[in-house]
Amino acid sequence: MFEIGGKRLKSRLFVGTGKLPDYSLIEKMYYEAGIEVFAVAVRRIGPNTKHTKNVLEYIPKDATIMVNTSGAQDHKEAVKIAMIGRELTDSDWVKVEIEKDTKYLFPDSFETLKACEILVKEGFKVFPYIYPDLNLAKELEQIGVEAVMPLGSPIGTNKGIGCEVLLKPIINEIKIPVIIDAGIGRPSHAAQAMEMGAEAVLINTAIATSADPLKMAIAFAKAVEAGRLAFEVGILKEYEYAQASSPLEDFISG
């Protein structure tokens, strides 16, 4: 169990729903992979139609919805989308995602900071998606966000933890949880993020676009758990040369 955004959760794997082939997988992931937090893009929460049902209808009622502001281009839009999202979902968890371009989908730090300031004041539980930037993370911590969500590598690239040297200081220096978001392509990447000390990971593309999203979600869930356990035990240091298992050195130097 761990606590985040005022909730006690068992699973440290959060899942994005935007790219899923079928929303009915959400329920299966909840029950079979134990996933409790689902990120939902507000821009796509349409009404029910003859052929498509609103994504919200598929999310088990005990699961937590993380409203995603993706598509917002500045802080004003993000705030508006968050407000609409809260109305629609009844959830005050909001992932602030503001992107300046549709090519790399890099987060816009300035606008994100502004949006977070407003949303924290409005009583949201705020989870900003950011560059791995320690200074920004610290400012966000001061503002009162619940966690920061730095990218592991650019969205959708499956490249894994491409910025470990930037992520580590954030994990070390700030007190609020760090959730690694974006770029994680394999369960082993997720395990690596957890071993580094991330509180949770958010996966979208790697699960949704795999050949079997449910099975992949289970694989990720296990990897996340393994990585976390290892972190809690304390990962042993890597050495350049093999270490003698007996204290041979003592005899030689003695």
Add this chain to the structure above:
Amino acid sequence: MVSFLKEAEELFEEYKDYIPTHREICEIIENKEFLTKEDLAKLLNVSSKEDIMLMAKKAQKLTRENFGKVILLYAPLYIANYCQNGCVYCGFSCRKKYKREKLSFEEIENELRKMKEEGIDSVIILTGEDRINSSVEYIEKACRIATDFMSEVSIEVYPLYEEEYKRLSSIGVVGITVYQETYQREDYDKLHPFGPKKDFEFRLNAPERALKAGFHEVCVGPLLGLSHPKKDVLCAILHAEYLLDKFPKAEISISFPRFRSAGTDFTPSYTVSDKEFIKFLLIARLYLPRVGIVVSTRERPSLRDVLIDVCITKMSAGSKTTVGGYAEEKDEDAEAQFEVEDRRSVSEVVDVIIRKGLRPEFTNWVKGVKSV
């Protein structure tokens, strides 16, 4: 603005006879994260099946990574077919003796209701080019009605001024489609002998005006067959890239409709085979991994179904291309702007998408989320 056209022209000239080797193609496709403009120009000349399949594999991967397992569906709504232009290839051209129609607001509502019953939730509103019979006020009112019914409303009407786009954007219209028809000025001039459409640049700059006015989706492309297809494809891809660079926040789509006859005796100078058509779509995906690719019901079902798996992100379904065609049974062949090849119902298209392990989606931008 036209700088990209010049660039396309030069690139085309430089590489038009360049046939890349298999090795070179592998190098471009397998090892490069981003293609250069030269790569793009070279790939246009690829012709072996093996190489095209290689491109398809990478295109599929990029599509899934960037767009997930989702296909957006929409349907067009033709509200008027008055037109002041004489485009030599079009069934709505004012030179044609043709029953001109314009839906009343009540009829528009009926059409939308019928579309909604079919399960459509994203509509694109179309008119011919006639500022008097299909005034901006008329289009605006139609869009207002449409936003009451549909989650997403776009337009494909004559090019407007920035102020006019602003009006539409402010009522919740999210996207525009403007086909340049051809990017080759001389051919453009011949194909459009008179009428407001003759102004090549006013049309070319329409997407930019719309994006400045607050639209967030734009679809561009040529009508393949009217002029040199490879050149037009190259121009369209660079046009999309130009817009992306200038409006990095916008969502840009590209489409390569192939010419279809529409009761005119016009025969296009070029025909584009399925193989070429597919190759063009693949190249667009490889060069612009995040750009939407749209395919309309002009293409036949079997081809559309294959493309869904590879590079398409958005397609029309259950389209009627006659004015008032949803609420009333009409003779599509006699009255439509172009022939529809895929006449399957929305349900049928939805079924195919689901069977392929993808999710049909009618909503990209729920109205209200970004407007007002």
